[in-house]
Amino acid sequence: MTTRDLVLISLFSAIIIALGLLPPITLGFIPVPITAQSLGVMLAGVVLGAKRGTLAVLLTILIAAIGLPVLSGGRGGLSIFTTPTTGFLIGWIAAVFVTGTLSEKLVNRGQSALAQGIGFFIASLAGGVVVLYAFGISYLALVVGLGFEKAFMGSLAFIPGDALKAVLAALAGRAVMIGYPLLPQRA
DSSP states (O other): OOHHHHHHHHHHHHHHHHHHHSOOBOOTTOSSOBOSHHHHHHHHHHHHHHHHHHHHHHHHHHHHHTTOOOBTTTBOSGGGGGSTTHHHHHHHHHHHHHHHHHHHHHOOTTSOHHHHHHHHHHHHHIIIIIIHHHHHHHHIIIIIOOOHHHHHHHHGGGHHHHHHHHHHHHHHHHHHHHHOTTSOOOO
16 A cells, blocks of 8 residues: 555545534434435545445444544544444445446446546435445444334435435546546556
């Protein structure tokens, strides 16, 4: 791992943390607010790729676990692993890995702008929504005891916002690919 890799991993961990500072959006009909941190997870995957993106997310979770209030709402400490949303937090790891892996396979510099954008969107949607929700809903159903149907139905309200985050991640991934050709290839 090079110094550049370490800097990029740290930078994207900081981006994920900074997105946690944005005020959450609370909808009256669901008890859990919508946050921007999952956008950072998608961004890490599309820009850094599977390996470095996963390390950025692991660093963020480690920083939160040691007690720094870096998660949305100022949460931190080992208690983050005892909440109903723990499945989503753990799912960040798989989500960034899948997003990064798909980005590496679906997008390359020789493609048209449209093909790159669609590839980044598919990667972000698959990893940052489908995989993330699989972990989060499974945790809610099995550990919290909500049952799959109730956990799934309760999570539906978040899908439009997360699909929008996937669009933003795709646009950002495309912009980085064009604007920073010296950025090391996603790997």
